[in-house]
Amino acid sequence: MTRDDDSPPTPELLFLLGMAFQLVLTEFNERVAAAGYPDLRPVHGMAFQILGAEGATSSELAARLGVTKQAAGQLVDDLERRGYVLRTAHPAGGRRKLVVLTDAARRHLGIAGDVLHDLEAELARRAGADTPLLRAELLRLVHGLAGDDLPPLRPVW
Amino acid sequence: MTRDDDSPPTPELLFLLGMAFQLVLTEFNERVAAAGYPDLRPVHGMAFQILGAEGATSSELAARLGVTKQAAGQLVDDLERRGYVLRTAHPAGGRRKLVVLTDAARRHLGIAGDVLHDLEAELARRAGADTPLLRAELLRLVHGLAGDDLPPLRPVW
DNA sequence: CATCCAAGTAAAGGAGCTTTACAAGCATGA
DNA sequence: TCATGCTTGTAAAGCTCCTTTACTTGGATG
Known part of the structure; x- marks a missing residue:
């Protein structure tokens, strides 16, 4: 009894999640691009958010993004060239460099x-979506699958 | 008034959607891999679903996957080599080839x-997620953003 | 039949990642 | 003291999957 065949054919949960995520992300990305950032992808925004107020090392960034430290290093190279981050001396010394955000x-x-x-x-207005409810349900689902620590967000295709 | 700062810090809807999608998709993909398909990615499953019972041309597949026809052609090449699809004569003739699924x-x-x-x-059991409710809300959101026709599902990173 | 169009294919190139390999700084224990 | 090892950061090569450019082919349309 995995399916009720005379119910209206709602797409699978997985598809709905994928389409919703993609639609919202695409819309978000287009608006941010239109606001003056046509050359920043979602992953850049994720990196900014991770670096946050205190900064982080490339390796920490790599772990939080779920990529190799080399990939994170390349990302930092790019962002540094474009004036979004700086590599500064790390208080803990060693080889570490603290990557911090610019203004x-x-x-x-x-x-x-x-x-x-x-x-x-x-979305709440136009689509009549109950976003608080949606958030609560999604949070349940995420915690059910990943436990308490939220996983890095990466493309999965 | 874009934020209510004394509410519990729920992650943003966009992040929740992303994490939920990624977690469910990853779990799905791992189970399918464990069931004997370690070399099929989600996009292959999508292609199978699009080709479905009646098959389709490479160009139709490309449109539904949201990629160029060359990319779709390469996908079909690969799947044909591995015995998952066949290029057959198209009833409408012309240069068209009907790509159909094998057993x-x-x-x-x-x-x-x-x-x-x-x-x-x-998920409904373990996480206590109300999946019918979740599906309904997601469907609302998707229709609100995309209208009636569901968009191709692609990586957006 | 000349023209145009859509489907398919071929080849090159590029974005974004991984793998492999190595150098540099520090901690640790014998 | 100092050899060992761990971790950070980099450098270089390569891989995967996609796009761009360009071409061929079959049919429709005037």
Whole structure:
């Protein structure tokens, strides 16, 4: 009894999750691009968020992004060239370098946050989606699958 | 008034959608791999589902997958080499070729469907997620963003 | 029959990652 | 003291999957 065949043919949960994520992310990305950041992908915003106020090392960034430290290093190279991050001396010394955000990145974080909230509010209005309920249910599902620590967010295709 | 700062810090809807999708997809993919298909990625399953009972041309497949026809052609090349699809003469003639599933692909479709349903049932039990409710809310959201026609499902990173 | 169009294919190239390999700084125990 | 080992950071090569560019082929349309 895995399926009720005379119910309306709702797409599978997995497909719905995928389409919802993709649609919201694409819309978000387009709005952020239109706001002056056409050359920043979602992963860059994720990196900014991880680096946050205190910064982090490339290796920490790699772990949180779920990629190799080389990939994270390349990302930092790129962002540094474009003026979004700086490699500074790490207080703990050693070979470590603390990657910190520049003001340009902080401005992006602020704008992206605004876009995100506007978008969610619009979804609640336009689609009539009960976003608090949706968030609660999704949080349950995520915790059920991943435990308490939230996993890195990566493309899975 | 974009944020209520004294509410519990639930992650953003976009993040929750991403994590939920990724977790469920990864779990799904691992189970399918364990069931004997370690070399099939989600996009292959999507292709099987699109080709379905009647088959389709490479160009149709490309449109539904949201990639170029060359990319779809390469996918079909690969799947044909591995015995999952066949290029047959197209009833409409012309240069068209009808790509159809082999029995191997149909077996995969059946197993993947079972895995999907098992997984959803487990989620409802383990996580206590109200999956019908979740599906309804997600469907609302998707229709609100995409209209009636469901968009191709692609990686967005 | 000349023209155009859509389908398929071929080849090159690029983005973004991994793998392999190595150098540099520090901690640890014998 | 100092050899060992661990971890960070980098460098270089290679791989996968996609796109871009360009071409061929079969049929429709005037």
